[in-house]
Amino acid sequence: MHVQNARRWAPRGTRPWIAVAAAVVIAAVVRLLLHPLIGPVMPSATFGVAAALIEYYFGLAPAATVMVLGLGIADYLFVPPYAQIDVFDRRDLILVISYPLITLIIITLIERLRRAQFRAELIASVAQSRYEMLLRHDNERAIARRAVDETHRLLRHLAQHNKAFILIQALERNGAVAINGASAPGIAGVRLALPSEIAPGPRYADVHPEDIQRFWNGLWPGSHRVRIASSNGPSKLVDCICERFTTHAGDFLVLRIGD
Known part of the structure; x- marks a missing residue:
């Protein structure tokens, strides 16, 4: 050289x-x-x-x-x-x-x-310098690949638990509620584009209004006890699961009825 x-x-x-x-x-x-x-x-x-x-x-x-x-x-x-x-x-x-x-x-x-x-x-x-550039590119590719995998997992999750799906909420990277009027692709008739921070699923309307308000105030990954209306009469407590998905479009919380 x-x-x-x-x-x-x-x-x-x-x-x-x-x-x-x-x-x-x-x-x-x-x-x-x-x-x-x-x-x-x-x-x-x-x-x-x-x-x-x-x-x-x-x-x-x-x-x-x-x-x-x-x-x-x-x-x-x-x-x-x-x-x-x-x-x-x-x-x-x-x-x-x-x-x-x-x-x-x-x-x-x-x-x-x-x-x-x-x-x-x-x-x-x-x-x-070239080695550091290659490392940065490799890290960016790894992050992008992980985000794509998480997106695919989210889509499979929504399709698999469509009937038990309650809501999806978009978060900023720091965990605060971010979107207002955000949009995302629909899965099996689930509408994800709403003028609010929470997009409802098929079981959203069955959730007690007080629990809905609680979700609006703050939702976190983990287990939740949610009151859901039953066909026989009053609402009953149901174990629900909230999972977090990190994708290239942002972070999402998905709340569904437990298995």
Whole structure:
């Protein structure tokens, strides 16, 4: 995979150049402190280390700047004759050839490694984003599949218990009564579209008015004792079951006479 942004891994702005100035000063101070001990040996060593560190954290251009500045400072202060620019001998030639060559090889290798690392991080970030998108899509499909299954179960339930069906009530997701004039498909002559929150079933008219009012005030899943008119005379208590169905069209409570 070709990633063009891989070469833009280094930070931008003024911070890299402040780090360049600090690295050059620190490298010069350390070399000055070591000069009484090692003399003219390895005059550019500290500047090479500084260039490598700057390359790792800030990129190729700041590292090359440290290398060039370090070359001038090392040749002027740490190659005999010291503090003279009018003399150019074999020692100066060795420094001018060896120091840039070695430093360029090191910072070039570090640059390639940093680009490869940044490229791998970009690819991993893209892969993570795509994986999260796939997970969300899978969750959405699972929720939709569950809603469809619940809808089919609701329709089968209404068809199976049509004669024992009392009412159906639509709820919001938080459980409060929601619809006003909602509509739903009819099952076996059961009318589900009414200008109210409760749609009646075949046995709705047989329920005692006080129980109807109780259902309007609040209905919940579970067992209920309902007074239903009988053909022999007064109403009698009947065990009823209220079940909740979660579908893509919303949540529904279905109240029916128990088996």
